[in-house]
Amino acid sequence: MKVQCPTCQTQVVWDTTSEYRPFCSKRCQLIDLGGWANEENSIAAGSDKENEMASSLDIEDIEALLSQQEPDFFKAN
Template identity: 60%
Template sequence: MEWIPTSLFRPFCSKTCQLIDLGEWADEAKSIPCGANKDQETIKLPDFDIEDIEAMLSEQSEDFFKE
């Protein structure tokens, strides 16, 4: 296999190898590491009070969802 810019399946040697690699990613056999603890990277969303949300929505104009 010649590794040249015009190689059709570069960086793979063939379509078969390309599909095998794609299948491994799709089956999650391969993954990009996200750190020791995924939960530490989760963004904490603020707590919302349902009554505040309802009050905000009631202040919207009547034609808000109309075209």
């Protein structure tokens, strides 16, 4: 199967031999990473209601929510 490199649109074979898939090269991979680092790329947020709730929580609310978790919640698997 072939896909287009998200950076330069070159055709890339999509299989385990493609080291940088979905990118065609390390260069294109780093260009994309730079876009994320410079906040040029983003993932769309959920509804405004979810964002409002997240921004309205203060440290006490967060601590209260964490205290309600099971005792082994923070243990690594």
